[in-house]
Amino acid sequence: MQQPFTPEVIAEHGLTPSEYDRIVELLERHPTIVELGIFSVMWSEHCSYKSSRVHLKRLPTTGECVVQGPGENAGIVDIGEGYTVAFKIESHNHPSFIEPFQGAATGVGGILRDIFTMGARPIAAMNSLHFGDIDSQGTRRVADGVVRGIGHYGNCFGVPTIGGEVHFSDRYEKNPLVNAFALGIMKRDQIFLGKAEGVGNPVIYVGAKTGRDGIHGATMASAEFDDEALEKRPTVQVGDPFLEKLLLEACLEAMRSGAVVGIQDMGAAGLTCSTCEMGFRGGTGVEIELDLVPQRETGMTPYEIMLSESQERMLLVASHGRAREVIEIFHKWELDAVVVGRVTDDGKMRVLEHGEVVAEIPNVFLTDEAPVYHRPLARPEGEVVLELLHDALDVDAEGALLELLASPNIASKEWVYDQYDHMVRTNTVVLPGSDAAVLRVKETRKALAMTLDSNARYCEIDPRLGVMHAVAEAARNLSVTGARPLAVTNCMNFASPERPETMWQFSETIDGMSEACRAFDTPVTGGNVSFYNETDGRGIFPTPVIGMVGLIDDPKHVTTQWFAKEGHAVVLIGDETPALGGSEYLATVRGVLTGPLPGLDLDREKAVQEAVRTAITDELIVSAHDCSDGGIAVALAECCFSSYRLPAVGATVDLDFGLDAITTLFGEAPSRVIASAPVGAVAKIAEICRRIGVPCRQVGIVGGDRLRIDVRGATSVDVRVADLESAWRSRIAAAMAVGR
Amino acid sequence: MKAEVYVTLKRGVLDPQGKAIQHAIEANGSDAIAAVRQGKYFEIEVAPALEPAAARAELDRIAREILSNPVIEDYRLEIHE
Numbered sequence: 039m040q041q042p043f044t045p046e047v048i049a050e051h052g053l054t055p056s057e058y059d060r061i062v063e064l065l066e067r068h069p070t071i072v073e074l075g076i077f078s079v080m081w082s083e084h085c086s087y088k089s090s091r092v093h094l095k096r097l098p099t100t101g102e103c104v105v106q107g108p109g110e111n112a113g114i115v116d117i118g119e120g121y122t123v124a125f126k127i128e129s130h131n132h133p134s135f136i137e138p139f140q141g142a143a144t145g146v147g148g149i150l151r152d153i154f155t156m157g158a159r160p161i162a163a164m165n166s167l168h169f170g171d172i173d174s175q176g177t178r179r180v181a182d183g184v185v186r187g188i189g190h191y192g193n194c195f196g197v198p199t200i201g202g203e204v205h206f207s208d209r210y211e212k213n214p215l216v217n218a219f220a221l222g223i224m225k226r227d228q229i230f231l232g233k234a235e236g237v238g239n240p241v242i243y244v245g246a247k248t249g250r251d252g253i254h255g256a257t258m259a260s261a262e263f264d265d266e267a268l269e270k271r272p273t274v275q276v277g278d279p280f281l282e283k284l285l286l287e288a289c290l291e292a293m294r295s296g297a298v299v300g301i302q303d304m305g306a307a308g309l310t311c312s313t314c315e316m317g318f319r320g321g322t323g324v325e326i327e328l329d330l331v332p333q334r335e336t337g338m339t340p341y342e343i344m345l346s347e348s349q350e351r352m353l354l355v356a357s358h359g360r361a362r363e364v365i366e367i368f369h370k371w372e373l374d375a376v377v378v379g380r381v382t383d384d385g386k387m388r389v390l391e392h393g394e395v396v397a398e399i400p401n402v403f404l405t406d407e408a409p410v411y412h413r414p415l416a417r418p419e420g421e422v423v424l425e426l427l428h429d430a431l432d433v434d435a436e437g438a439l440l441e442l443l444a445s446p447n448i449a450s451k452e453w454v455y456d457q458y459d460h461m462v463r464t465n466t467v468v469l470p471g472s473d474a475a476v477l478r479v480k481e482t483r484k485a486l487a488m489t490l491d492s493n494a495r496y497c498e499i500d501p502r503l504g505v506m507h508a509v510a511e512a513a514r515n516l517s518v519t520g521a522r523p524l525a526v527t528n529c530m531n532f533a534s535p536e537r538p539e540t541m542w543q544f545s546e547t548i549d550g551m552s553e554a555c556r557a558f559d560t561p562v563t564g565g566n567v568s569f570y571n572e573t574d575g576r577g578i579f580p581t582p583v584i585g586m587v588g589l590i591d592d593p594k595h596v597t598t599q600w601f602a603k604e605g606h607a608v609v610l611i612g613d614e615t616p617a618l619g620g621s622e623y624l625a626t627v628r629g630v631l632t633g634p635l636p637g638l639d640l641d642r643e644k645a646v647q648e649a650v651r652t653a654i655t656d657e658l659i660v661s662a663h664d665c666s667d668g669g670i671a672v673a674l675a676e677c678c679f680s681s682y683r684l685p686a687v688g689a690t691v692d693l694d695f696g697l698d699a700i701t702t703l704f705g706e707a708p709s710r711v712i713a714s715a716p717v718g719a720v721a722k723i724a725e726i727c728r729r730i731g732v733p734c735r736q737v738g739i740v741g742g743d744r745l746r747i748d749v750r751g752a753t754s755v756d757v758r759v760a761d762l763e764s765a766w767r768s769r770i771a772a773a774m775a776v777g778r
Numbered sequence: 779m780k781a782e783v784y785v786t787l788k789r790g791v792l793d794p795q796g797k798a799i800q801h802a803i804e805a806n807g808s809d810a811i812a813a814v815r816q817g818k819y820f821e822i823e824v825a826p827a828l829e830p831a832a833a834r835a836e837l838d839r840i841a842r843e844i845l846s847n848p849v850i851e852d853y854r855l856e857i858h859e
Contacts, residue, residue: 137849250790274849276787278794335790348792 042068051078057409064403072340072389072397076404079307079345080314083569086408089535090567093548101561103524111152111232111302112222113563115525117589119482122229124158125221127166127490127529127585129568134216137274138183142216143191144277147349149220150195151303154286155352157230157293158222161463162477163192164202165218166490166529166583167454170211172446172773177206180214182774188218189457194279195286198466199458201475202490203583204770206446209494212573217529217566219490219585223479230293232302233355234316234324234381239299240361241313241324241379244368245285245351248309249334251275252347277349281373285350288371295367297360304351310344312353314387318401320355325388326379328396340396344389355381415545416538431700435671435754438627438704440765442668443675445626449769469682472598473515473664476590485590487521493667494579499620499633501543502550505582507635509554510643510708511666512586517647518662518711520595520654521588523558528565528584533577535569543580551582557640560586597654599663600681601689601740606660606714608674608689608738609723611653612646614639615695616705622668623704636707642732643709649732650711656726658719665710671703671747671755673712678745678759679766686759691738692748699749714740779824781837784854785846786817820845824857833857 048058051074061069061077069077079085087094099107105122106114112126130145146163153160165188170177192199197220234241252275292298300320302312309331317324328343338346356364361377368375382388387404389397442448455470467485468476474489491512496504513523528551533540555562565585571578590596601608618624619633653659665673670693680686695702715723720736727734745762747755787793793815800814822840824833838855846853 137847140850246792249792251792276792276794276850278792278797280794280798334792 043074051075052082053078057081060409064407070397072344073399075341075345076310076397076399079310080404081408083535085307085311087567088409089411089413089541089569090530090544091410092412093545096548097552097562098556099561099563101525101559104561104563105226105229106563108562108564111155113525113527114156114229115563115587116226117479117482117484117486120226121223121479121482122226123221123223123486123587124153124156125219125527125585125587126152126564127217127219127527127583128152128566129529129531130216130218131214131531131568131571133274134184135180135212135214138180139187140274140276142184142187144275144349145216145218146188146191147277147279147282148305149218150197150282151305153220153222154289155230155232155301155303156222156224157228158224159290160197160220160222161465162221162475162488163197163199163219164475164488164490165199165216166202166492167204168210168215168494168581169206170214171208172206172770174211176211178774178776184214184216185454185457191277191279193459195283196462198460198462200460200466200477201470201488203492204451204454205494207494207579209579213571213578215531215571215578215581217531217583219527221488221587223481228293230298230301231319232316233300233320234322235299235320235355236358237322237381237383239355239358239381240377241326241381242354242356242361242364242375243331243351243378244288244354244375245373246278246281246348247332247334247374248338248343248346248351249348250338250342250346253342253345275347275349281350284371284373285352288368288373289352292364292367295363297356297363299355299357301352301354304353306347308345308347308351309353314401314404316353316355317385317387318405323382323384323386323388323401324379325382325390327390329392330376330378332374332376340389340391344397413535413541414538415542417542418539431698433627433700435699435703436757438623439671439675439755440762441627442622442672442704443762443766444769445622446770446773447622448668448672450767451770452767453771453774467593467596468519468598471681472519474519474521476519476596478593483592485593485596487516487519487588487590488586489515490583490585491515492581492583494581495625495631496620496635497547497582498579498631500635501580502546503635503638505547505550506554506638507708508582508584509551509558510638510640511664512584513558513560514647514664514711516586516588517651518597518599518664519590520597520651521590522651523560523586523588526555526560526562526584526586528562528582530565530567531571531578531581531583532569533572540577547580547582554640557644595655597659597662598681599677600661600679600684601677601687601714602660602684604687604741605717606740607717607720607736608691608740609713609715609720609734610710610737611649611713611727611732611734612710613733614642614707614709616669616697616701616707618701618705621704621706638708645730645732646709646711649727649730649734650713652726653713653723658723659713659715662711662713665712666706669704669706670710670712674747675745675762675766677712677714679763686763687740688742688744688759689738689740690742690746693737694750699754702749703747703754779830779833780858781822781824782856783820783822783841783845784817785851787815788850788852791850
């Protein structure tokens with residue numbers, strides 16, 4: 039047979055010539071155009087993980103609490119009392135740059151479907167956002183649209199958006215990162231998987247109709263941006279959160295009926311991905327007739343129907359003879375539900391149009407036989423200076439503290455989270471703004487804490503150690519709220535895998551993450567890899583985002599970061615020596631990114647966290663705060679600020695780390711927690727720390743309306759808390775208001 | 779000189795609002811419609827000093843860059859002397 043496609047057509051499908059040859063070799067013939075489209079999306083980086091698979095295998099994925107590890111729509115962990123939680127994080131970076139509002143909104147919609155397709159009711163959402171320079175017009179456009187889009191979808195759907203993180207750096211100027219996290223709860227015996235089982239069982243299409251939206255979204259997500267990116271606009275989809283809410287209720291009701299065998303959402307690569315993956319996981323085949331697929335537009339071709347990324351759709355397999363029952367449930371919720379095919383025994387996905395086969399591919403060619411690349415690795419040369427500037431210390435400490443508090447990375451994120459409903463469902467115990475968000479689990483006596491953490495600046499300097507810091511910080515953020523860390527989901531945002539330097543960073547990140555996750559016994563239950571985050575040849579910082587979930591056995595032990603009462607002692611648990619390398623201080627006050635990073639002793643970190651959790655459950659500690667970005671001075675200021683619960687309060691603190699004032703105040707180190715407690719409890723806290731082998735000492739006292747910090751006997755900072763708080767609180771809202 | 783601008787979602791882009799309107803019409807007992815798509819309508823009074831050709835170019839730019847979101851919307855500009 040003649041070669042049916044020109045090299046240009048193959049290239050437009052994101053396939054290399056050798057990948058195309060491999061398709062022909064596997065099929066023993068040339069593909070049809072529909073099949074070419076199917077291979078194109080299934081073999082894209084986004085769906086196949088072809089550059090990352092060999093590395094992801096090194097992550098720890100099993101543990102006592104893990105019920106479902108990577109490979110399904112979301113990971114699942116056991117929280118006791120017969121309940122489990124499903125959670126996952128996923129990127130929607132590229133769509134969010136092209137159309138920020140809809141891109142971010144559909145990112146939230148996609149991750150919510152990943153959760154309820156497992157049988158879980160979504161109860162919480164969070165987001166990790168990385169934008170460009172906060173004062174640029176481009177960032178305002180993207181940040182405004184993204185935040186409104188997240189709020190729109192989450193608020194309409196009725197899931198509380200309870201936390202996350204927001205970072206700004208010019209490295210994300212034309213390539214923002216929008217990583218959406220969701221978590222849901224279900225009984226342990228009510229978990230559903232994306233498997234097509236039972237030959238002859240009906241395959242049912244449910245949810246929204248298929249339109250021409252988002253065709254080749256999965257391929258777009260795997261292509262670098264250039265100035266033509268704006269021409270790619272029509273591939274963006276529009277979401278409908280109200281319809282998704284109906285889909286949620288209908289799916290959960292259908293699952294409860296006992297008539298559902300398997301179910302999978304249609305995300306990237308829509309009908310294609312769900313058809314072949316469900317068959318592959320079930321060890322079966324799936325045959326569908328496209329004439330039966332509900333369509334929003336007339337004249338759609340098989341190619342368009344198979345590659346459409348219309349939102350709010352699911353594919354499910356019902357038990358034999360129970361299709362009508364399932365369809366009636368969906369009709370009750372005013373949703374389309376149609377039998378479009380059946381489960382077969384031949385291990386193939388077969389697509390028919392008017393009864394004629396338009397695509398027929400063994401599932402394994404699209405999944406396990408997808409290309410796997412061992413791409414070359416190379417350590418970047420000379421990009422990061424590992425020497426500190428000589429004049430870095432020659433700065434006024436008070437001015438530097440004000441400047442740091444007003445740095446967009448540290449400043450209050452309330453402009454962002456005020457746009458989210460964080461109270462809907464009325465289970466939120468700790469609102470956004472403290473170290474981790476906490477949610478009561480009404481079905482049990484317990485509470486869940488969750489956090490998203492990344493430290494891209496650290497990872498640029500040293501990806502292995504940088505991500506270990508991020509994992510440690512995530513665990514610390516949970517521990518200071520009183521939670522025991524359970525498990526992790528990760529979102530790996532990197533530049534082009536075709537650069538050996540990127541792959542080196544990726545490989546180092548996996549090794550660092552593996553080591554740290556093993557140390558905390560927090561296995562990685564799933565996640566997402568997003569490559570090609572670069573514009574005009576300039577990559578983002580390597581940005582692995584850690585989503586960590588923890589359990590609090592008794593909600594009365596939930597702790598927040600804010601100083602509560604005049605006269606309480608300020609206690610520092612942990613005494614790692616701070617350093618300025620890679621710090622927010624150097625980035626903000628001196629405008630440089632320079633190493634070496636502070637060290638991390640994982641055993642010490644674990645001990646500090648255990649000590650803090652013990653002191654919390656023994657009801658000795660009143661507040662606890664992780665001491666990270668911006669160093670101890672910033673952490674102390676944050677403890678003083680007013681919250682939704684308490685007014686602002688001052689503190690007088692005396693520090694002596696045997697270092698100069700600037701390094702003492704703004705140097706960063708892991709394994710340090712600032713706690714407050716009644717003076718009478720300090721000896722008992724010290725006793726716990728002694729038993730666990732962690733240093734601990736009282737460094738000050740809560741009270742007054744000023745934050746005063748003495749370093750080795752000399753007053754370095756003495757400012758009204760109100761002045762610090764206004765610098766911290768106003769920065770982001772002010773930047774976003776420019777031009778309004 | 780007056781201008782009118784119609785902004786509508788591009789063909790093929792999902793219109794949840796239009797669907798909700800259609801649903802409301804149907805729920806109200808009418809079976810007269812098959813589909814509804816909704817959009818925005820602008821009436822613009824043009825500054826009197828502007829030359830017609832310059833006005834058209836400028837209104838076109840305004841419609842493209844401000845009144846519509848070119849990612850998901852189309853616009854139609856009509857100018858009346």
